[in-house]
Amino acid sequence: MRLTTRGRYAVTAMLDLALHGASKPISLADISQRQEISLSYLEQLFARLRQHKLVASVRGPGGGYLLNRPGDQINVAEIIDAVNESVDATSCSGKGNCQSGEVCLTHHLWEGLSDKIHDFLSEITLGQLTANHHVQEICDRQNLKVSFGAGSDPSLIKTSMTQ
DSSP, X not given: OBOOHHHHHHHHHHHHXXXXXXXXXXXXXXXHHHHTOOHHHHHHHXXXXXXXXXXXXEOSTTXXXXXXXXXXXXXXXXXXXXXXXXXXXXXXXXXXXXXXXXXXTTHHHHHHHXXXXXXXXXXXXXXXXXXXXXXXXXXXXHHHHHHHOTTSOHHHHHHHHXX
């Protein structure tokens, strides 16, 4: 099964936006810094996310991106689909030409798994993810890391989180 970097990064960036962009637009530079994703890669992803009306851009000073809908109305499968990514467990990319141009013996099994994965991701929203306490803890750690600087002693960050 393949879920490439494009799909993973798109979901990560959208989750970061959902966590930080409730009151103001968030710059891609901020997301890039927190998530350690290339700024140019984020620009490509957000162009596609904007085309699919998942995000809205705000120009000018203090500009950036906002979710175009509330987080509880955006599911993970939508994000993956928007960046032309598919969760596909078949060896033929769903084309049905797995075995010398014909459908292989297990094609329908893997196709069914792909559908189940897509259905599963369709049931998970950004709102649910932002409410998850593990996600909140990671978000807090990332924010502290950015505040202290990338070269900071991890024990200092951990100590700050427990206070």
